[in-house]
Amino acid sequence: MARITAGVGCSHVPAIGVAMDTGITGQPYWQPVFKGFEFSRKWIAEKKPDVIFLVYNDHCTAFDASCIPTFALGAAAEFHPADEGYGPRPVPVVRNHQKLASHIAQSLILDEFDLTIMNEMEVDHGLTVPLSVMYGDKTPDDDWGVLVIPLAVNVVQYPAPTGNRCFQLGKAVRRAVESYPEDLNVMIFGTGGMSHQLQYKRAGLINPEFDKMFLDKLTEDPVGLSKMPHVDYLREAGSEGVEMVMWHVMRGALDDDVVEVHRHYHVPASNTAVGHIILENKTS
């Protein structure tokens, strides 16, 4: 059967993608950001997931203000990188495991998570930057080397789904994956964050104490962490820091006890604190 072996938490700062796409990752500003992913690239090359269930948010790319699904699951055969206002990122097309995606969609809905299903969707930096940092430089002619099931979560218009709802969704994703007969190594990514505020007069807010607490509690007290109210994210981690609710989907899909095999934290990348963590199920 398919099984979830590990979870990855990861920021998806667009400037990280731009730095890779323009070949400036060796510059002093960027070098420490990418150094923290050296371990991760070796790790994922070694673990070779067949499928990544990638939880991210769309930044008004596939969904503008006219349509705001709380959870939208990508069921298309492939997803092209979108033009976000400065041309599409020069990275590979993202290919889906369509049968598993459809199975998960059906399982989640019967498990009472009322998903939106996307049979056509472009993907933005929220999805492609985590793939880039984990898989390294790729051109549009390459293949990512992994199949990806995207789950887009609304975090742009308040309220995002609660941390608890995301955590429970993660548990349901796990049930769905484990009821799929094909033998597949599935990993789950929770992306976004960490502390950052992009807008208005408080822009530039960074809260390393909050971020450290969040990373610590992912292993120490994930259930307690998932109960944190939105206002705490908004106040303590900045208006865009609420993206971190998406990490709870990843955490909910893992065992209660996990091993933290890697952590990376760096300020700044553009306006944002970069956070990254790798958690393995003890049973995997």
Added chain:
Amino acid sequence: MTHKDYEDIPGTFVFDADRSREGYHLNQFCISLRLQKNRDAFNAGEEAYLDAYPMTPEQRDAVLKRDWNRLLELGGNIYYTSKLAANDGINFQNLAGLMTGMGVEEYRKMMLNGGRPIEGNRYKSEWGES
């Protein structure tokens, strides 16, 4: 109206349904600039392009003046207004430099030094606002 427990955060607009409703046409205009053909049309004649979006005169004026904070005050959301900025060649960090009034260089320096600290920036009362 529902009580908003996030209204006492200083220097911040939480983009809720009230703001989304107020800024709908403004934001839909901004997001249209995601696509090259629309950027070309807008850049060829801003006033004519804006006629297709029934925004308020204040919103339209703020667009034409590139008054970034005013756009947010009138219901704009940063993920939308950043498309207008991108069309002008302004990235997120430089846009933040403009919105904070710090200027691009000083803002960049603040970020390199660890960003804006949380101490003193949690509540409007700490900013002398109510």
